Amino acid sequence: MSAIRVPVVEKIFSTNDKIANQNRQNLTDKKVLAINLMASPGAGKTSFILETIKRLQDQFRIGVIEGDTAPVTIDADKIISAGMPAVQINTGGDCHLDASMMGDGLASLPLEDLDLVIVENVGNLICPAAWDLGTHFNLLVASVPEGDDKPYKYPNIYRGLEILIINKVDLQPYVEFKMDYFRHGVEMLNPGLITFPVSCRTGEGMDAWIEWLSKKITDFKNIV
Amino acid sequence: MHELSVTESLLNLALSHANQANATKVIAINIVIGRLSSIVDDSVQFYWDFVTEDSICAGAKLNFDRRPAVLHCADCASDYTIDHDLTPCPKCGGMRTTIISGEEFFLDSIEIEKEAEKIS
Numbered sequence: 522m523s524a525i526r527v528p529v530v531e532k533i534f535s536t537n538d539k540i541a542n543q544n545r546q547n548l549t550d551k552k553v554l555a556i557n558l559m560a561s562p563g564a565g566k567t568s569f570i571l572e573t574i575k576r577l578q579d580q581f582r583i584g585v586i587e588g589d590t591a592p593v594t595i596d597a598d599k600i601i602s603a604g605m606p607a608v609q610i611n612t613g614g615d616c617h618l619d620a621s622m623m624g625d626g627l628a629s630l631p632l633e634d635l636d637l638v639i640v641e642n643v644g645n646l647i648c649p650a651a652w653d654l655g656t657h658f659n660l661l662v663a664s665v666p667e668g669d670d671k672p673y674k675y676p677n678i679y680r681g682l683e684i685l686i687i688n689k690v691d692l693q694p695y696v697e698f699k700m701d702y703f704r705h706g707v708e709m710l711n712p713g714l715i716t717f718p719v720s721c722r723t724g725e726g727m728d729a730w731i732e733w734l735s736k737k738i739t740d741f742k743n744i745v
Numbered sequence: 746m747h748e749l750s751v752t753e754s755l756l757n758l759a760l761s762h763a764n765q766a767n768a769t770k771v772i773a774i775n776i777v778i779g780r781l782s783s784i785v786d787d788s789v790q791f792y793w794d795f796v797t798e799d800s801i802c803a804g805a806k807l808n809f810d811r812r813p814a815v816l817h818c819a820d821c822a823s824d825y826t827i828d829h830d831l832t833p834c835p836k837c838g839g840m841r842t843t844i845i846s847g848e849e850f851f852l853d854s855i856e857i858e859k860e861a862e863k864i865s
């Protein structure tokens with residue numbers, strides 16, 4: 522008996538990718554735009570989602586999926602108090618959400634009534650980048666106190682982005698953060714990436730983001 | 746890190762191809778892994794023995810074909826390899842670069858044994 526070589530050439534993430542595509546189709550069929558929001562812990566993901574909801578709640582219905590490594594519902598509770606449906610997904614210690622967890626989250630949201638779903642991924646700059654969830658675009662919330670070298674250290678996450686938010690610009694006078702150096706790294710990895718510098722504390726820069734997102738939601742509804 | 750779920754995906758993929766080919770045993774798994782793939786191959790190796798227990802993949806050898814991270818510089822048209830952190834072109838200092846290899850992560854092939862076919 523001798524060994525036979527069977528060619529495969531298939532991505533190891535293919536099972537995840539299949540489920541992700543089902544999620545995306547499900548959302549698209551219901552005309553719900555979905556965003557995968559990633560960041561390191563404390564960058565301001567939850568704050569940014571709350572600020573976004575506050576500015577869009579008269580126009581759109583927004584559901585939120587909160588990924589957390591532990592069964593705490595602090596972030597989901599904040600969204601619910603803001604008047605929007607939210608579900609908490611506990612990854613059981615895992616460092617990222619995957620497409621099947623995302624599918625469970627979607628099943629608990631009233632998709633028929635929603636225009637937008639925002640997924641707050643687990644706070645981490647390495648792992649979430651590898652897993653397609655089935656959202657329509659990837660957004661990263663970077664923040665000034667994290668430092669200007671992050672694109673150079675975590676190239677993968679920057680490469681897969683459609684939108685970059687630079688949060689906490691109100692702290693720029695107090696920390697060493699060279700905006701040019703930061704944006705240079707981003708430009709190397711993802712030329713022309715749409716970028717919004719904002720502060721969730723002062724509201725600076727939020728209008729431009731909200732204008733962009735409202736148009737995106739409206740266009741999406743008209744196209745699909 | 747996420748290597749446990751990655752290793753489980755790898756096993757499922759390998760098993761589905763092994764079953765399709767009527768394998769009785771899987772001898773080796775050939776994986777292509779790029780420097781920038783954010784997968785730690787030592788951890789995959791570590792989990793492999795656990796997840797393959799009681800399957801026809803038990804004992805199968807994991808072979809990693811490691812691909813370097815290669816960037817192309819648009820300014821001087823040279824290619825250079827990086828470790829993990831992004832660095833400018835060592836030749837001209839240029840930062841207008843594109844990644845040409847290093848993001849690979851796929852199952853290239855499996856090596857299997859089959860029941861000897863009866864000659865009729």
Ligand SMILES: Nc1nc2c(ncn2[C@@H]2O[C@H](COP(=O)(O)OP(=O)(O)O)[C@@H](O)[C@H]2O)c(=O)[nH]1
Binds near residue numbers: 561691
């Ligand atoms: N100064 C400042 N602090 C902020 C800003 N956005 C969020 N924070 C603070 O950063 C901390 C972490 O925010 P949170 O939204 O919970 O981050 P998450 O872990 O990424 O969800 C909180 O104390 C926020 O009040 C900002 O724009 N400026």
Ligand SMILES: [Mg+2]
Binds near residue numbers: 566567568596641
């Ligand atoms: Mg949060």
Ligand SMILES: [Zn+2]
Binds near residue numbers: 818
């Ligand atoms: Zn060069």
